[in-house]
Amino acid sequence: MERSEGKTSLLCLFLFTYCLQCRCDIPVVQNWPSSVTLPENIPIGTVMFNFTVKSDIFDEDISINTQDSTTFGVVNINQNRGNNVFAQVISKTELDRDGYGIPGKTTSILKFVVIDLRGNTLNLLTTLKLIDVNDNTPQLENTPYQWSISEYSKNGNETFRRIKATDLDEGINGNDGIVFKMEPIVxxxxxxxxxxxxxxxxxxxxxxxxxxxxxxxEHSVYHFNISATDQKGNGRTSESTILTITVIDVQDTPPVFTSGSYKALVRNDAEIGTHVITVHALDGDTGYRPMNAIGYYISPGGCSEVFTINDQGGINTRLHIDQNTDAFESACELDVVAQEVLYDANQQYGPIKTKATVYVMLRSKESQDEFDRCSSDSPKVVGTLLVTLLIGIQRFI
Ligand SMILES: [Ca+2]
Ligand SMILES: [Ca+2]
Ligand SMILES: [Ca+2]
Ligand SMILES: [Ca+2]
Incomplete structure (x- = not known):
């Protein structure tokens, strides 16, 4: 019984001595911060915090290391060796909370480990809190912008909602502070x-x-410069982009004649079917496809009974011209109408007809022959003049 109590006492003494010795061997950390708060834009090489590690063992050699890849990626540790260590944790990269340092993180856990020669290890954790600074510029998305809008949208309520911008900073430095601007490029x-x-x-x-x-x-296309600024923050402005607003044509304009008025001569003894003149018109809605085809007719009245007009705008005599007839004396006016044909009535929002006046004058056979002769001579005269002019230029050179 006494021997058993003696063994128990020795075992307790051994354990007490061992535990006491172990506790004395373990390095002691001082001034270790539970958290560190820094601006995200501190320069590389900034001392983020200091701490000390001490051991009672005189010949101890304490080393401090990072414990994970995140911590290894952002800090270096500057320390002396021995049993009384002063350590500095120094930034080795940009901490940019919005970008590539510790991307998208306002807080991160930094992990370290203290190791001594006896194999004691101490795990140390601290929370790194990054304060946002306005170091990002708004970025416009889905650029450039294109908006097609019908000219028939006449009530002014059409909207374009594709302009977006993102700023990675917080609050008014970020998305909350973005102000959009548009400036005419004209x-x-x-x-x-x-x-x-x-x-x-x-x-x-x-x-x-x-x-x-x-x-x-009146105006078929508009160009604007679009930009986004975190104006409520420090006023960083995005690169501008272009918004092109294209107006889509609709059918709201009548045909347009290629000439404001036409003048024609006809012999006073012209036979039936004699060509007088050709008029031409195009639909005024030039941006509408397919373009509406154009037809022609002569409005009743005046000498309209004397002439006829075909689908191509060609005007010919319908009766034999006689200068003594009541319908046609020395001159008359024809009201020619160009009208859009084969159009979609559901897509028509304006007039489809336009009138032009053709002034027709009688010419005697003799004066017509003289006119024809001069007309056939004209190219020769022009040619002669052109050759003379070229010779003159050549001599001048
Ligand atoms: Ca910003
Ligand atoms: Ca920022
Ligand atoms: Ca139109
Ligand atoms: Ca039209």
């Missing part, structure tokens, strides 16, 4: 005012709004 000042009276941008949302009626025939 001269002169009168057109700038027209641009600005036609479209506007919501500076907070980037939504473009049509403010007034459009007219393809």
């Amino acid at each position: 001269e002169p000042e009168s057109l700038v005012l027209e641009y600005l009276s036609t479209f506007s941008i919501d500076s907070s949302t980037g939504v473009i709004r049509q403010k007034r009626a459009l007219d393809y025939e």
Whole structure:
């Protein structure tokens, strides 16, 4: 019984001595921060924090290392060797919370390990908190911008909602502070005012709004510079991009004759079917495809009964011309109408007819022959003049 109690006492003494010795061997860390708060833009090489590690063992050699890849990626440790260590944790890369340092993280855990020669290890953790600074510029997305809008959108309520921008910074330095701007790419000042009276941008949302009626025939395309600025922060401005607004043509314009008026001569004894003149018109909606075909007719009245017009605008005599007839004396006027044909009535928003006047004058056989002769001579005269002019130029050179 006494021998058993003696063994127990010896075992307790051994364990007490061992534990006491182990506790004394373990290095002691001082001034270790539980968290560190720094601006994200500290320069590389900045001392982030200091601490000390001490051991009672005189010949101890304490080393401090990073414990994971994240910590290894952002800090270096500067320390002396021995049993009384002073250590500095120093940044070795940009900490940029928004970019590539510790991407997207406001807080990170930094992990270290203290090792001594006896194999004691101490794991140390601290929380790194990064304070945001305005170091990012708004970036416009899905650029450049294209908006096609029908000229029939006349009520001014059309909107374009594809303009977006992102700023990685926080709060008003980031998305909350973005102000959108649009500037006309046009001269002169009168057109700038027209641009600005036609479209506007919501500076907070980037939504473009049509403010007034459009007219393809007046203005078929608009160009604006679009930019985004974190104006409520420090005013970093994105690279600008172009918004092109294309007005889509609709059928709202009548045909247009290629000449304001026509003048024609006809012999006073012309036979039936004699060609007088050809008129030509095109649909005024030049951006509409396919273009509407054009037909022609002569409005009743005047000498309209004397002439006829075909699908190509060719006007010929329908009756034998007699200068003594009541319908046609020395001159008359024809009202020729160009009209869009085979059009889609559901897509028609304006007039489809235009009138032009053709002035027809009688010419005697003798004067007609003289006119024909001069006409056939003209190229020769021009040719002669041209040759003379070229010779003159050659001599001058
Ligand atoms: Ca920013
Ligand atoms: Ca930032
Ligand atoms: Ca039109
Ligand atoms: Ca038309």
